[in-house]
Amino acid sequence: MRMTYATWNWFSIRKQRRARRMTNEGIIKLIEGDWQSAEKKVTRWSNSHDMPLLCYLVAAEAAHEQGKNQKRDQYFELASKQEGSELAIGLTKGKQAMAEGDFATAFDVLSSLKHQYPENPRLLNLLKTCYIQLDCWQPLLDMLPVLKRVKGVDKAEYHKLSVQAHAGRISELANQQGVDGIVRYWDKLSKSFKSENVIIQTFATELINRGADNTAITVLKEATLKAPTAELLNVFPTLNITDWHSVLKHLKSLEKKFSDNGDLHSVIGQIYMLEGKWSDAQVYFETALKLRPDAHDYGQLASALHKQNYTNAANEVSQKALLLLSK
Structure with missing residues (x-):
């Protein structure tokens, strides 16, 4: 008995609806973390689905989560036979590699797509993470304006990443x-x-590490004139110099304007320690600690007191440092 077109069409639509329902259930199972059920549901009716690419990608994700890499790759192979699958497959592969910490592989996969999809926000965001993890600072700087234009990052993140990338570069x-x-x-x-x-x-810091301390001093002095922050002040004691006169002169000139800056007093104390001027160091550490508690400064103050043979006082200060560290 020959099947009429209407009958065939009815069965076809019924299969398609069931395939969609099973795929939807499979996606829910994937979200719930039931990888085995997810894989089973999306593959059982994939041939009848009007978008088999979706079925294969969900199956690849489920297989990946189960550690079934060979099966995962088979699903990717099936997915690749579907029209317009390249980007979706690449994004899925890249995301999986990143989840495993294999950023080099993710970079290779995602970079191969960048020329064809130069303004895809999802692709660019994944590449952004790879660039950061692999210290690819110049490529990140080159990509950030595009990422901002396609609204892949907001203004604040754009600025933050630009600063990070320039420092890394x-x-x-x-x-x-x-x-x-x-x-x-x-x-x-x-x-x-x-x-x-x-x-x-x-x-x-890089200047100091390479013996260009005088250049570093010039940069630090200029930068701390208006805003002597802890990050910048704490670079001063790392200088490889023997004559601290000009540095101390600069820091003490800041002291007049920023007398309530505990970090400034601490750094002056640290430099006096480097010079072996224990009593001067003691005064500055005591002032710094009056402005804010700091375990490192307590330790430095204890050392300055020990150097002057104030053993009892040094022990008391050491106890304060330990108490602060234990909190």
């Missing part, structure tokens, strides 16, 4: 090109980025 160039390389990079930075503490701190 400075460290990268320091290893590749030394002092000359980072000075050239610094000179090309905009005024706004040159006022960012993270970038200044990184630049000064």
Whole structure:
């Protein structure tokens, strides 16, 4: 008995509806973490689904979560036979690699899609994470304006990532090109980025690490004139110098304007410790601690007192440091 077109069409629609229902149930199971059921439901009726690509991608995700990598790759192979599947497959593969901490593989997969889909927000956001994890700072800087344009990041995140990337690029160039390389990079930075503490701190630290302490001093002095923050002040004691006169003169000039800055007093105390001027260091640490409690300063004060043979006082201060650390 021959099946009429109407009958065939009725069965076809019925199969398709069932396939959709099973796929929907499979997606719910995937969200719930029931990977095995998810895989079973989305593959059973995939041939009857009007969008088999969805079935194969859900199945690949479920297989991946079960550690069935060979099965996962089979689903990806089936998915690749569907028209317009490249981006969806690439995003899924990249996301899975990132979840396993394999950012190099994710980078390779996602980068291969970037030329064809240069403004896809999801792709760019995944690449952003890869760039950060792999310290690919220049590619991140190049991509950020596009990511901002497609609303993949807001203004605040754009600025934060730009600062992070510039600081990272400075460290990268320091290893590749030394002092000359980072000075050239610094000179090309905009005024706004040159006022960012993270970038200044990184630049000064890399200069110090490579013996350009005098240049670092100039940068730090200029940066701390208006805003002597802890991040910048704490770079001063790391300088590899023997004559601290000009540094102390600068810091003490700041002391007049920022007398309530405990970090400033602490750094002056640290420099006096480096010079072996224990009583001067003691005064500055005591002042710093009056302004705010700090375990490191208590430890430094205890050392200054020990150097002057004030053993009992040093022990009392050490106890305060331990008490603060235990909180």
